[in-house]
Amino acid sequence: MEISWIPDPIRVGQRAVLRILLNDGDPTGKYRFTFSQLGTGELPFGGVSAEIEHTMELGDDFEPEVLFTTEGVKNFKAVKLATAKVQRTDVEIANIDIPVLAAIVPQVPTQTVALVAGDPPQSEDEVLWSFIRQLTDQLRFEEFHEFVRPRLTGLSGPEWFGTDAYRRLFRAAETFVEAAADPLRAVERKRLLKHEISRDTVVDSLERSYVSSERDDLAQPFLRFDPAIAGTTGPAAVFRGAAVDPAEFPLPNVPFVELIWNYWHEEGGLVQTMNHILARFQNRRIGPQYDALARFDLNPLLPLRNLLWGFTEDEQSRLTVRRRAAEYMVQYGLPLVGRAVPPPYTMVDRRTQFLEGFHALLHAAHEFYKERDDKTVDADAFPLLSSLREVHLVLAHGAHNQFADLPLVARAEMLTMQWILAQPEMREFLGGPTMVPYEEDWMDRVDTMKSIQGWPEASITHFFELAVHGEQILLSIRHGRWNESGRTREDAANWALTWRNEIQRYIHAYRTVTGVDLATTVDATMPSVLLARRGARQIRRA
Numbered sequence: 001m002e003i004s005w006i007p008d009p010i011r012v013g014q015r016a017v018l019r020i021l022l023n024d025g026d027p028t029g030k031y032r033f034t035f036s037q038l039g040t041g042e043l044p045f046g047g048v049s050a051e052i053e054h055t056m057e058l059g060d061d062f063e064p065e066v067l068f069t070t071e072g073v074k075n076f077k078a079v080k081l082a083t084a085k086v087q088r089t090d091v092e093i094a095n096i097d098i099p100v101l102a103a104i105v106p107q108v109p110t111q112t113v114a115l116v117a118g119d120p121p122q123s124e125d126e127v128l129w130s131f132i133r134q135l136t137d138q139l140r141f142e143e144f145h146e147f148v149r150p151r152l153t154g155l156s157g158p159e160w161f162g163t164d165a166y167r168r169l170f171r172a173a174e175t176f177v178e179a180a181a182d183p184l185r186a187v188e189r190k191r192l193l194k195h196e197i198s199r200d201t202v203v204d205s206l207e208r209s210y211v212s213s214e215r216d217d218l219a220q221p222f223l224r225f226d227p228a229i230a231g232t233t234g235p236a237a238v239f240r241g242a243a244v245d246p247a248e249f250p251l252p253n254v255p256f257v258e259l260i261w262n263y264w265h266e267e268g269g270l271v272q273t274m275n276h277i278l279a280r281f282q283n284r285r286i287g288p289q290y291d292a293l294a295r296f297d298l299n300p301l302l303p304l305r306n307l308l309w310g311f312t313e314d315e316q317s318r319l320t321v322r323r324r325a326a327e328y329m330v331q332y333g334l335p336l337v338g339r340a341v342p343p344p345y346t347m348v349d350r351r352t353q354f355l356e357g358f359h360a361l362l363h364a365a366h367e368f369y370k371e372r373d374d375k376t377v378d379a380d381a382f383p384l385l386s387s388l389r390e391v392h393l394v395l396a397h398g399a400h401n402q403f404a405d406l407p408l409v410a411r412a413e414m415l416t417m418q419w420i421l422a423q424p425e426m427r428e429f430l431g432g433p434t435m436v437p438y439e440e441d442w443m444d445r446v447d448t449m450k451s452i453q454g455w456p457e458a459s460i461t462h463f464f465e466l467a468v469h470g471e472q473i474l475l476s477i478r479h480g481r482w483n484e485s486g487r488t489r490e491d492a493a494n495w496a497l498t499w500r501n502e503i504q505r506y507i508h509a510y511r512t513v514t515g516v517d518l519a520t521t522v523d524a525t526m527p528s529v530l531l532a533r534r535g536a537r538q539i540r541r542a
Contacts, residue, residue, distance in 0.1 A: 001026050001078060001094045005066075012071050012103040020062045020078070026093065027080050030055045033064070036075040044068060053081070068100045115375030121490035124208065125480055129498050131183075131205035132475045134197055135256050136468070139180055141440040144415050145422070147192065148172045152303075165303065166310020169419065173412040180257045181408055209479040210392075211254045211399075254399065254479065258471040259331050259407045262324065265414055266336065267513075267531060268463025271321070273449040274311075274417045277426075281308050292452040296429055304425040311420065318413055319406065327406050331398045332358075337528040354394045356524035361387035361477075365496045365503050366519040372497075381493035385482075388492055392482040395474065418442040439464060456535040458513045465509035469502040 002021045010016040022028065034051040035044050044050055044066040054062055068074065078094035080087065137143075151172045152165065178185075179192035184202050186192045265271075279286050280293040298305040325336040326347060333351035335344050344350065364383045371379035420426070422441035430452075432444035438461065446460040476499060481487070496503070507518045514530035516523045 003076065003078070003094055003096060005098065009099055009101050010066070010068065011101045012068055014067075014103070016066050016068075017063050018066055018076075020056070020064075022056050022058050022060060024058070026056075026058070027087070027091070028057050029083060029087075030081045031093070032079045032081055032090075034077050034079070036077070044074070071100050071102045074098045074100055121494045123491045123494040125476075125491070125495070126498065127201065128205045128208040128479060129476050129495075131197070131201060132256065132472060132479070135180065135183060135193070136472050136475070138193055139177070139257070139411075140468075141415065141418050141422070141442065144173070144176050145419065145441070147176050148419060162306075163310035163313050165306050166314065169307065169310075170314070170412065170416050173415045173419075174408075176415065177257070177408050177412045180411070181255045183256060206253050208481070209253055210481040210483075211479070255404055255408055256475060256479075257407045257411050258474045258478070259324075259327060259410065260334075260474055261467045261471040262407070262410045262414055263328050263332070263334055264463045264467035264470060266321075266324065267527065268458075268460045268467075269446050269450055269455055270414060270417060270421075270460070272455070273421065273446050276449065276453065278308065278312055278315075282312060298425065298429075302425055304420070304423050307420050307423075311416070319410055323402075323406070324410060327402055330401070331395070331403070335526055335528055337532055349398075351394055351398050354391070354398075355526065356522065357387065357390045357394055358474075359518050359524060360522045361391050362503060362507055362518045363522050365500075366507060368493070368496050369500060369504070379493070381489040381496065384496055385487060385489050385492035388477060388480070388482045388495065389487075391477050392480065395478045396483075399478075421445045454539070456531055457538060458531075458534075462509040462512045465505055466513065469506045469509075472502050473499055473506065 001023060002019075004019045006017050006019070007014070020033070030053060032051065032053045036050075052064060054064075056062060074097070076094070076096050076098050077092060080091045080093050082089050082091075148169060151168060176192060183193065184199070184206065187197060187199050187202050276286060276293060277296070280291065280296045281298070285291050298308070321336065321338070321340045322342060325341045328334045328336065329344065329347045329350045331351060332354045334355065335341070361384070364387050368379050368381055368384055371377045418440070419442070422445075426445055430445050430448045432448040436444065436447075438444050443460045443464065450456070450460075476495065480495070510527075511517045511519075514527055515534060516525070516530060
């Protein structure tokens with residue numbers, strides 16, 4: 001007798017077919033087929049019984065269907081039942097074990113269930129924000145240093161006498177800053193800006209600015225009379241359309257610089273450091289106490305001596321602290337504290353609402369980040385939109401008089417100061433912490449001067465963070481069209497997510513410098529007052 005099964009092996013829950021054939025010599029007649037070692041309640045033969053009888057003839061093909069619900073070895077027996085005439089007792093013909101394997105569990109792909117924030121909304125201002133980030137990065141000191149190097153390298157001996165070398169340095173600084181005043185021309189000349197900023201990108205960015213020159217309601221061009229066009233002379237020709245020709249502005253747009261960059265560098269001690277060095281260079285003592293720079297002896301054969309000479313001679317042409325302080329008040333209502341600074345009440349115009357509005361915006365941004373990071377909350381960016389409109393209007397109110405000129409000149413002057421401080425000779429004299437990772441080469445000189453003079457301990461690194469990131473944030477607010485009625489909370493949300501790194505770093509640096517955490521409160525106390533308080537506490541502790 002041949003016994004086989006399909007499929008082989010048999011698995012739990014799988015229907016199989018047993019094939020039973022009689023060979024030559026096997027007795028024909030009635031057979032009983034049984035299974036043993038079955039699970040409780042198992043009925044293998046078609047789900048009916050564990051035992052079945054069937055009459056087998058030679059060549060008969062008996063194929064019962066089986067179904068097992070448990071795994072294990074099942075014993076199968078085939079017994080030829082006795083007959084009265086030929087066979088008096090039952091005879092076992094076959095006894096085999098049939099293994100039944102465990103069922104195959106289908107591999108269900110793992111499904112990850114998580115709460116995630118949705119994709120950030122899109123905004124047409126993204127090209128403007130990207131351009132602001134690229135431009136401000138390329139106005140950093142490292143880029144300025146590379147820009148100046150070939151212009152001062154290789155000067156002959158006579159050019160290092162008098163003020164020629166310094167004037168060449170300052171002209172390079174003015175040219176460098178032109179990229180912020182007229183970025184389109186800088187790109188077309190392939191100067192200052194990197195080549196990856198295309199002309200189309202600059203044009204699109206300028207068009208997104210709310211002060212775009214395409215908007216005649218904000219920028220009415222001067223009228224220039226051309227007698228060749230008019231064919232006549234006299235005042236009457238001005239009123240003829242053919243005689244009127246729009247004149248080009250010196251700047252096609254509001255400059256892409258913010259005076260807050262200068263304010264935080266000044267609060268950080270950059271200008272004061274240069275003033276003390278210049279005083280010692282001229283053998284002047286500042287204050288009655290012992291001068292910590294008494295041993296400041298420059299080699300007359302090295303370039304730094306000549307640069308300081310030219311810097312000193314140009315003092316009457318530079319912006320005074322009074323002029324910068326007055327413009328800080330016009331733009332941001334931020335006063336400086338010092339003997340050379342006039343009291344705030346002498347200022348005609350002050351932006352008294354800026355600091356509270358700006359800090360409220362930063363606080364609202366922090367709250368928005370918290371809500372967005374909590375995946376169970378749908379963050380609402382409408383408070384951000386309201387704060388953006390408020391700060392945008394305050395900045396726009398201050399954009400007059402010296403606004404388009406003084407920030408550019410102040411930037412060129414402070415870049416020149418940084419370049420002079422970064423010279424190796426300056427570090428040889430002042431010394432400084434050799435293992436502190438400063439962002440730019442001039443910064444350790446300022447921190448060293450703070451240590452020498454006993455000024456507030458906060459590192460220039462934090463003031464640098466406030467200057468760089470504060471400028472980027474304010475540029476994105478000033479140039480954005482936040483006061484248009486079509487602005488939605490999605491635009492504000494995209495702004496906050498785009499500038500998240502800059503906003504959070506500004507908040508951290510502000511807390512480090514002033515002790516005020518804008519993430520938890522909206523504090524409109526002037527930074528100069530907070531810095532003075534911290535300086536006084538430092539003196540008392542000393």
